[in-house]
Amino acid sequence: MSTAPDAADYPQTTRTTATRARQRVSYDRELVHAVLDEGYLCHLGFVRDGAPAVLPTLYAREGERLYLHGSTASRPLRAAGGPERGLPVCLTVTHVDGLVLARSAFHHSVNYRSVVVHGTARPVTDTAEKARALDLLVDHVVPGRAADCRPANARELAATAVLVLDLAEVSAKVRGGGPNDDPEDASLPHWSGVLPVRTVHGAPVPHDTERLPAPGYLTAYARG
């Protein structure tokens, strides 16, 4: 019932403090977890030769850590000078919920929920942890799938990189609701409201050689 920051909040830092639209920023763990769990694709930023780089990659959450799939991270890891140093990253996940049409061009907006995580990503070197993290990644994208496929063998495990990133310096940002037009624009003859946006998953498309029926975790697939 408290409104003060507590264990339910991530601590606020300089770089998780917004300079604009502060009322949209939150450090609430439940909100952060919900945004992260609804998605599976993040945009991972890192610095390479002094310049920014941003790559899309997959992630999974376990408690207060994220596991990142390493196939796109092999160059960033090398650029960071090797596994032992870790890689400073900024990981961002964004869900677009609607296009907000105001009567004035200026007040057009987008409804969205985003999470930004700052931290140092480190490679998972323990084989058992890596195998578990890969299961988590498969199950985060398609819940129930890890138990319904052949697990990675030793060769495949060795060929796969997994990074881990702690959820410590984290913020969420949410814009919802309708347009915020200036009162003097209320009578302008332009429709105002929201065009909802969402991500949908179609019917499973079997591989050429597939004779099995699609499993229930696919035919009933839904997120968020």
Added chain:
Amino acid sequence: MSTAPDAADYPQTTRTTATRARQRVSYDRELVHAVLDEGYLCHLGFVRDGAPAVLPTLYAREGERLYLHGSTASRPLRAAGGPERGLPVCLTVTHVDGLVLARSAFHHSVNYRSVVVHGTARPVTDTAEKARALDLLVDHVVPGRAADCRPANARELAATAVLVLDLAEVSAKVRGGGPNDDPEDASLPHWSGVLPVRTVHGAPVPHDTERLPAPGYLTAYARG
């Protein structure tokens, strides 16, 4: 009819050369433009105090340049030391098209199309160009909307930042099709195929005070 790089391709550079999955990389302008035009949300990476930062923001394409909406860019611009220096950025746009389920955990994948742009973003200072860029941004998100809302006035224009980024160092990456399982896994009793993913737009939701019918460019809204 030539397969050699020509004017239809962006020149390949060290940082647009993939270290993995090279067969998925393209420098084709038409492909790059198509991926950019289908989306409107990018993840903009920049360096702040030596650390990476990634923010979601809106963009619009005009020929070989992108305009970026500045509301999220005010801090990056200041961090870069002011407008005259410009801001080195990496801008990434990703569309997820499907979840690829292989019979082995290792060959699970995601079908996607992404574009990565490296360059220096610079603020648009000319008032006429800025006004035009804001129209482009509105029309890129909702085609037809710029002519059906009140244009920004001088005060609003002054309060809005727009960045421009040339499409010069650019690459696309595409993964399509079904799973690529190892032949020896073909008889495993696990369904394999693709779960299609797409972004859909719902019926327009009018603002509380709205009495006008939704315009045709919204009821028929579609991308890509």
